[in-house]
Amino acid sequence: MSGEQVRAWVEAQPPRGSDCTAWSPEHLRDLSRVRREFRAWITAADDGSAEMRENRVEESVLALDELMSNALRHGRAPIVVDACSSEDGVLLRVADRAAEDPPRPTSTRDPSDGGMGLGMIAEFAVDCGWFASGEQKVVWAVMPLSVA
Numbered sequence: 001m002s003g004e005q006v007r008a009w010v011e012a013q014p015p016r017g018s019d020c021t022a023w024s025p026e027h028l029r030d031l032s033r034v035r036r037e038f039r040a041w042i043t044a045a046d047d048g049s050a051e052m053r054e055n056r057v058e059e060s061v062l063a064l065d066e067l068m069s070n071a072l073r074h075g076r077a078p079i080v081v082d083a084c085s086s087e088d089g090v091l092l093r094v095a096d097r098a099a100e101d102p103p104r105p106t107s108t109r110d111p112s113d114g115g116m117g118l119g120m121i122a123e124f125a126v127d128c129g130w131f132a133s134g135e136q137k138v139v140w141a142v143m144p145l146s147v148a
Contacts, residue, residue: 009103009118012129014140017084017091025079028072031065038064038083042090042145059124060090060143066117067094067139074101075137088126089144099132103139 021041023034039061064083071079075096084091105118121141122128128141 009105009122009139010129011102011131013131014091014093014129014138015086015088015127015142017082017086017093020082020084022080022082025068025072025081026077028069031068031072034068034081035061035065041083056089056143056145060092060145063121063124063141063143064092064094066121067092067141070094070103070117070139071096074098086142088142089146091140091142093138093140095136095138097135097137099135099137101137102132103130 021037023030023037025031025034039057042057042060064081068079068081071081071094075098077097080095082093084093103118105122124143125141126144128139130137130139132138
C-alpha cells in the first residue's frame with residue numbers, strides 16, 4: 001500500500017444488521033477471547049445459504065481484531081464491540097468514547113511502524129465508515145463472507 005492513496009473512512013451510518021452478538025473488552029488481553037468467540041459465532045451463523053471461504057472468515061477476524069485493538073489503544077472506555085449478520089456479509093461495529101478522534105488510515109508510514117490496519121480493512125470490506133454521536137464514536141465495516 002505504500003505510495004498509494006488509502007480509501008477514506010467516510011462519516012456515515014452503517015447498514016442494518018440482525019442477529020447481533022456483543023462484547024465489552026477492557027484490556028488488550030481480552031482480544032484473544034473475543035476473537036475465539038467471534039470465530040465460533042461467525043462459523044455458526046453460516047446456515048448453508050452462502051458458501052463461506054476460510055480466507056473470508058480470517059479477513060473478518062483480522063478486521064475485528066484491528067478495530068478492537070485500535071479502540072483499546074486510542075479510544076476511551078467503555079469499548080463495545082458487536083457483530084451482526086447483514087445483507088452483504090457480517091457487520092462489525094466498535095464503539096468507544098473518543099468521538100473527537102476519527103479513524104485515520106495512512107499509506108505514507110513505513111509498514112514496519114504499524115498503522116496500516118484501517119487501509120487493509122477498507123481493501124477487504126464491502127463498505128466501511130464511522131460516525132459520532134455525543135461522546136461516542138462508532139467505527140464499522142461490512143466484511144464479505146460468501147464466494148464472489
